[in-house]
Amino acid sequence: MRNPTVPDFSGSYVRYNTPLAPLVTWGVGGAARMMFVPRTEDELAGAVSWIHSNGEDFFVLGGGSNVLISDAAFEIPVINTVKMSAITVRRSGDTAYMDCLAGTPMKEVLALSLKNGWSGLECAAGIPGTVGGAIAGNAGSKAGSVGASVESVVTLEPDGSRTVWSGSEINWGYRSCSLFEGEKRIAQSVTFRTTSSSKDEAARLAAETMRGRKFQPVSSRTAGCVFKNPPGNSAGKLLDMSGCKGISVGGARVSESHANFIENHCGSARDILSLALLCRKKVLMKFGTHLDFEVKIAGIWEAWPDVGE
Ligand SMILES: Cc1cc2nc3c(=O)[nH]c(=O)nc-3n(C[C@H](O)[C@H](O)[C@H](O)COP(=O)(O)OP(=O)(O)OC[C@H]3O[C@@H](n4cnc5c(N)ncnc54)[C@H](O)[C@@H]3O)c2cc1C
Incomplete structure (x- = not known):
């Protein structure tokens, strides 16, 4: 953070050093140095104005069901919208x-x-x-x-x-x-x-x-489909035919029931990303098809895991 000035807000919708892992469905991710949790439109506007006047970037977090947040601390302010509900x-x-x-x-x-x-x-x-x-x-x-x-x-x-x-x-x-x-x-x-x-x-x-969801692993920690379907094809099918079902890196494992879902069994964000990159490489080598991420990858990654791509 370039300017660590503590905001002078009367309401306590600003939190510091808040772990993000409990706020995302994969259950991984470092702590946010600063997180705004606005409850109203005015509080949201207050957060954005403060961020703007301090020259900061920011990240918006909703329900955390489509993001992979790195294990490192999240340096830029996070705006978590979950309390703005009506x-x-x-x-x-x-x-x-x-x-x-x-x-x-x-x-x-x-x-x-x-x-x-x-x-x-x-x-x-x-x-x-x-x-x-x-x-x-x-x-x-x-x-x-x-x-x-x-x-x-x-x-x-x-x-x-x-x-x-x-x-x-x-x-x-x-x-x-x-x-x-x-x-x-x-x-x-x-x-x-x-x-x-x-x-x-x-x-x-x-x-x-x-x-249509009968093959989705709903009782594990996942973030939905990791990759988008390439035009005219199914990412899950390509991943399955590339032998991805059941493979794992650390605590991250590709679901046995749906190859486009990665389950987290007490692993880290790095485990999940390493496994996703490995799966993507397998599909590229077998079918020549590049898969784009559907999940949003956020936070600071010193370097992406090397899977020999
Ligand atoms: C079991 C399971 C099944 C799923 N099935 C599906 C499915 O069938 N179809 C599907 O499309 N998705 C599916 N998903 C993925 C996910 O639930 C959806 O993408 C969902 O809409 C993400 O909402 P979120 O609030 O959790 O977003 P988050 O994960 O919090 O954020 C996702 C992205 O949206 C941005 N964002 C969030 N809120 C705002 C905002 N207010 N303004 C601007 N940007 C914002 C974030 O910055 C981030 O880039 C599934 C996930 C799980 C865990």
């Missing part, structure tokens, strides 16, 4: 708009829509994490992705100014959202648009999405 509903004819703060768990948004028979977000059934993380990675399943149901997003720019984006002006790609590509901004809130359907039909679609 949903407000507005109706207009058959359409229900759900205004959600960025840290709202996606499962709560889905539960509310299923309870009311509102359709549109069934593709998110079973996806852990927050609303902010879901739109940053355009999370989804075979049934679709959340971006298709986004009416608008409010972001905070690094200088603390707010921007409102219409969902239709955002480029939603496969596990990507143009708002956050190469841009340091934070989703503050998201409005989802859903349509009145029947409760049974919405529940049926969500159950169908859940059935």
